[in-house]
Each structure stands twice: as C-alpha cells, then as structure tokens.
Amino acid sequence: MLTRVIVLLSVFFVSTSPILAAEANYPALPLGLDRDAYLVPEDNPITPEKVELGKLLYFDKRISMDGTISCASCHHPSKGWADDKPTSLGVDGKTGNRNSPTVINTAFNYVQFWDGRASSLEEQAVGPMANPVEMAHTLEGVEQRIAVIEGYKPYFKAAFGDETVTIDRIAKAIASFERTVLSGNSKWDRHLAGDTAALSDAAKRGLELFEGKANCAQCHNGFNLTDGVFHNLGVGMNKPEPDLGRYEQTRVEKDKGAFKTPTLRDITRTAPYMHDGSQKTLEEVMDLYNKGGEPNAWLDPKMVPLNLTPEEISDIIEFMKSLEGDWRPMEEPRLPE
Ligand code: HEC
Ligand code: HEC
Numbered sequence: 001m002l003t004r005v006i007v008l009l010s011v012f013f014v015s016t017s018p019i020l021a022a023e024a025n026y027p028a029l030p031l032g033l034d035r036d037a038y039l040v041p042e043d044n045p046i047t048p049e050k051v052e053l054g055k056l057l058y059f060d061k062r063i064s065m066d067g068t069i070s071c072a073s074c075h076h077p078s079k080g081w082a083d084d085k086p087t088s089l090g091v092d093g094k095t096g097n098r099n100s101p102t103v104i105n106t107a108f109n110y111v112q113f114w115d116g117r118a119s120s121l122e123e124q125a126v127g128p129m130a131n132p133v134e135m136a137h138t139l140e141g142v143e144q145r146i147a148v149i150e151g152y153k154p155y156f157k158a159a160f161g162d163e164t165v166t167i168d169r170i171a172k173a174i175a176s177f178e179r180t181v182l183s184g185n186s187k188w189d190r191h192l193a194g195d196t197a198a199l200s201d202a203a204k205r206g207l208e209l210f211e212g213k214a215n216c217a218q219c220h221n222g223f224n225l226t227d228g229v230f231h232n233l234g235v236g237m238n239k240p241e242p243d244l245g246r247y248e249q250t251r252v253e254k255d256k257g258a259f260k261t262p263t264l265r266d267i268t269r270t271a272p273y274m275h276d277g278s279q280k281t282l283e284e285v286m287d288l289y290n291k292g293g294e295p296n297a298w299l300d301p302k303m304v305p306l307n308l309t310p311e312e313i314s315d316i317i318e319f320m321k322s323l324e325g326d327w328r329p330m331e332e333p334r335l336p337e
Contacts, residue, residue, distance in 0.1 A: 023035075025045065025046045025047050025048060026038065026040070026046060027046075027179070027180045027182065029182060029184065030182055030183065030184030030185040030189075030325065030326070030327075031184050031185040031189045031190065031193060032184040032185060032186065032188070032189030032192065032193075032223055033105070033108070033182060033184045033223060033224075034108070034222075034223045034224075037108050037223070037224075038107055038108060038179075039107055039108065039109075039110070039120075040107075040179065041120055041122065044122060044172045044175060044176065046176050046179060046180075047159065047176070049155075049158040049159040050159045050160075050172060050173045050176040050177075051173075051176050051177050051179075051180055052155065052158075052159075052177075053152075053155040053156065053158070053159045053173040053177075054172075054173035054174045054175070054176045054177025054178070055177045055333055056152070056155065056333055056335055056336060057071075057146070057170055057173055057174050057177075058070065058071045058072060058174055058177050058178070059071070059072045059332050059333055059335065060146075060335050061073070062145050062146070062149070062335075063129060063135060063137065063142055063145065063146070063170075064090075064091055064129075064134075064135035064136065064137055065091055065135060065136040065137045065141070066091050066092070066136070068091055069090055069091050069134065069135050071103075071125075071128070071174065072332065073088075073089075074088040074089075074090075074100040074128075074134070075100060075102070075103045077329040077330040078329040079269065079270070080102050080104070080266050080268075080269030080270040081102045081103040081104045081181055081266075081270075082099075082100045082101060082102040082103075082269075082270040083100045084271065084272075085099075085100070085272075085277065086099060086272050086276065086277025086278065087099055087100075087276065087277050088100045088134070090131070090132075090133045090134040090135065090136065091133075091134070091135060091136045092136075094132070094133040094136075095133065096131075096133045096134065097243055097276065098114055098243070098275050098276065098277075099114075099272065099273070099274065099275055099276060099277035101113075101114065101262060101270075102262075102263070102266060102269075102270050103178055103181050104181055104182070104183045104263070104265060104266055104325070105181075105182060105183055105224050105263055105265060106121060106124075106178055106179075106181070107121070107178065107179040107181075107182070108224050109228065110228050111228070111260065112124040113127075113260070114245060114259045114260055114275040115230075115245045115246050115248060115249050115259065115260070116230065116246060116249060116260055117248075117249050120175070121174075121175035121178050121179065122168075122171045122172055122175045123171075124175075125170070125171040125174045125175055125178075126139060126167060126170075126171050129142050129167075139167045140167075142167060142170065143165050143166060143167055143170070146165045146170065147165040149336055149337065150336075150337070151335075151336025151337045152165070152336045155336065156169065159173055182325075182327075183265045183266050183325030183327055184265075184325055184326075185325060185326045186265065186322060186323050186324055186325050186326070187199055187203065187322035187323075187324075188203075188207070188319070188322045188323055191204075191207075191322070198322075199319075199322055200318060200322075202314070202315045202318040202319075203315070203318040203319045203321070203322045204319075205312075205315040205318075205319075206315035206316040206317070206318045206319025206320070206322075207319045207322075209308070209312055209315060209316050209319075210316055210319055213306065213308070213312070214289070214306055214308060214312070214316055215302060215304070215306065216289075216316070218302050219231055219261045219302065220261060220263075220264050224263045224265065225263050225264040225265060225323070226260075226261040226262060226263050226264075227261050228260070228261065229260070229261065230245065230246040230255060230258035230259060230260055230261070231258050231259070231261060231300040231302070231303075232245075232256065232257040232258040232259075232293075232296065232298045232299055232300050232303075233259075233274075233288065233289075233293040233294070233299070233300065233303055234257065234293040234294025234295060234296045234299050234303070235257075235259070235274045235275065235276060235278060235279075235288070235293075235294065236257075236274075236275070236276045236278060237257050237294055237296040237298075238294060238296075242257060243257075243275065243276065244256050244257055245257055245258050245259045245275065246258040246259065246260075253298075254298060255298075256297075256298040257296060257298050258298070258300070259274075259275045264320060264323050265323050265324075265325060266323065266324055266325055267282070267320050267323055268282070268320065268321050268323075268324055269324070273285050282317045282320060283313070283317070286308070286313045286316060286317065289303075289306060290305070290306050290307070290308050290313065291305055292304045292305035292306070
C-alpha cells in the first residue's frame with residue numbers, strides 16, 4: 001500500500017514539475033551555478049548532437065522570412081548574448097517594444113520573456129520565428145526553408161535519428177544549445193567559494209549594501225540573482241499607453257506594469273537596461289532605485305527611496321561589475337549549405 005502511494009505521488013510529481021532528465025550529457029556548470037536548478041524537460045534530454053545542430057540554427061539567418069535575421073542578431077555572444085539597442089530590430093528594421101534579454105543562464109528560468117508568457121525554452125524558441133516584428137516567418141515556412149538545405153540533413157539525423165525537419169525538432173535543438181550558454185565563475189562566485197581576494201574593497205562594500213541598505217537582494221537573490229517573479233518598478237508607466245507586462249498574461253490587477261526580475265550576471269555587457277531599454281547606464285538604473293522607482297498605482301511595495309550616497313552607489317556598481325562571468329564570446333559557426 002505504502003509503495004503504491006509513493007508510486008502515485010511520484011507520477012504526480014513527474015507530471016507537474018520540470019524534470020531533471022538524464023544528467024550524463026549535461027554541460028559542466030561553471031562555479032556558482034546550481035545543478036539542482038538546471039531545467040531540462042524530460043522529452044528533450046541534452047545530447048551533444050542536438051546542441052551542435054541547435055548552435056547552427058541559432059546563428060542561421062535563413063530562419064527569418066527575408067534571410068536577414070537570426071537569433072544571434074538580437075542575442076549575440078559579443079553583446080552579452082543580448083543586443084545593444086533599447087528595443088530590438090527585426091526584419092525590415094521593424095522594432096518591437098521590448099529590450100532583448102540575455103540568453104545567458106536562461107536554462108535556470110522557470111518562465112521565459114519579460115512577462116513570463118513561455119514556460120520553456122522550447123516553447124520560447126518558436127515565438128520569434130513567427131513574430132511579425134522579429135523573424136516574420138510562418139512555422140511551416142521555417143520547416144520548408146531548413147528542409148531544403150542539404151547540409152542540415154546529417155545534423156538532423158545525428159540529433160533525432162532521421163532527416164525529417166519539424167518545427168518541434170528545430171525548437172528542441174535550439175533550446176538544447178541555449179542550455180549550454182552559461183555564465184558563472186565570476187569574482188562574486190569566487191568570493192562566495194572562499195577566495196577572500198576575489199572582490200575589491202569597493203565591491204565588498206557594494207555587496208553588503210546590495211543585501212542590506214539598498215534592498216536589491218529582496219528581488220535579485222539566489223545564485224542567478226533573480227527571484228523569478230514579477231515586480232512593478234514603474235519603468236515606462238508614464239507613457240500614454242504603457243506596456244502592462246505580466247498583466248497581459250494574468251489579467252490580475254496587481255500585475256499591471258510588472259516584469260520578470262532579470263538576472264544581473266554579466267549586467268555590464270547588456271546595456272541598455274529594463275524591459276523597454278529606457279535606462280542607458282547602471283548609473284541611470286541606480287538613480288531610479290535611489291528615488292524608489294517611478295510612482296504609479298501598482299508600484300511594488302518593496303520599492304522605497306534608498307537615500308544612498310554617491311559613494312554607496314558607486315560601490316553597488318562595483319559589485320555589479322564583479323558579476324561578469326569568465327566566458328569568451330563564441331565564434332559564429334560555418335553554416336550548412
Ligand atoms: C528581432 C530581435 C529578436 C530575435 C530575432 C530573437 N529574439 Fe529572443 N528576444 C527578443 C526580445 C525583444 C525578447 C523579449 C520579448 C518579451 O519579453 O516580450 C526576447 C526574449 C527571448 C528569450 C527569453 C529570455 C528571458 O530571460 O526571458 C529567449 C530565451 C530568447 N529570446 C531566445 C531567442 C531565440 C532562440 C531566437 C531565435 C529563434 C530569438 N530569441 C530571436 C528579441 C529577439
Ligand atoms: C522589487 C524588486 C526589485 C528590487 C528591490 C530591485 N530590483 Fe532590479 N529589477 C527588478 C525588476 C522586476 C527589473 C525589470 C523591471 C522592468 O524592466 O520594468 C529589474 C531590473 C534591474 C536591472 C536591469 C537589468 C536588465 O537586464 O535590464 C538592474 C541593473 C537592476 N535591476 C539592479 C538592481 C539593483 C542594483 C537593486 C538595488 C538597488 C535592485 N535592482 C533592486 C526587480 C527589483
């Protein structure tokens with residue numbers, strides 16, 4: 001009887017939570033990242049062959065309608081796996097209304113996008129392909145475009161057992177590749193691991209403020225510096241038609257103007273900042289926090305004026321600089337023809 005209960009319970013668990021699949025092929029995680037929080041769905045175990053295919057597709061502009069935009073166009077390794085524009089440019093130079101977030105450590109995100117509208121990287125990856133202001137294609141169009149490229153066939157066979165190209169396989173391969181885009185072993189991680197010389201004195205003071213007087217760790221907490229949930233800081237709320245963020249997904253009043261707390265890893269590499277790219281520098285971000293965010297009806301109660309001195313602000317920025325991972329930008333691969 002007891003075993004039956006346990007079996008039933010584990011079936012329940014399996015069907016309701018993201019699964020940690022066979023770990024044999026997991027990439028080595030850099031210092032500071034939490035193996036237990038690394039999310040791999042059961043129906044898409046990581047294999048080196050899928051990662052290799054996913055990397056090619058990630059850099060392949062032929063996925064977009066007019067062949068000009070790849071995932072890397074807006075999430076480029078040399079730009080902190082994001083881009084340097086306030087809001088990204090898609091096909092025909094069309095702009096969306098949101099800033100491109102980094103792909104770094106998205107393997108640890110419980111939900112994807114600023115408003116959390118995708119639950120997995122697989123689900124996320126198909127979004128931009130069909131988004132009219134991003135890649136502007138149809139999913140059938142993407143399948144057909146990739147299926148006629150002879151050079152891809154061996155890669156699909158190696159990854160999935162046969163040469164058939166489907167949007168599901170494309171998404172699985174890209175997601176597997178994204179799960180290998182990781183950042184850790186920063187000065188902060190080495191500090192936490194006991195290296196007392198890793199952080200400068202200013203960064204140490206900044207860390208103390210980050211966790212104390214400045215309140216940052218109330219939301220930017222854990223090994224990836226995010227609580228994974230949504231808050232209204234008031235960013236963009238004074239626009240005539242503000243982006244209501246999480247509210248568009250939940251229709252819950254308190255979610256108006258709330259966006260997902262982003263990781264702060266490699267934050268020096270991904271300016272400009274916030275969901276609308278409205279803050280050009282970390283100094284501007286700090287001014288926003290120091291005054292307690294932008295007043296509006298849905299402002300998160302955690303947002304309060306901080307009364308930080310200029311020295312304290314510069315110490316916090318020094319701490320944020322210590323969150324740079326020790327990775328090097330990846331070279332773009334040669335694509336199949
Ligand atoms: C035209 C620019 C553009 C292109 C092309 C693009 N993205 Fe994005 N990406 C964005 C923007 C902007 C967002 C945020 C949108 C939102 O939150 O509503 C985003 C969000 C994401 C996220 C969520 C990250 C997080 O922390 O929530 C991931 C992952 C991602 N993109 C991966 C990809 C992949 C994979 C591709 C290729 C299939 C791709 N992107 C193509 C601009 C782009
Ligand atoms: C109430 C929760 C909360 C607190 C407190 C908080 N943050 Fe944030 N942080 C967020 C959210 C949510 C965003 C994205 C908001 C948006 O785009 O509208 C964000 C965005 C940022 C960004 C821009 C990230 C990017 O990729 O664009 C930086 C930098 C940042 N926070 C640093 C800090 C620092 C430093 C502190 C302390 C002074 C702090 N945060 C306090 C929730 C918080």
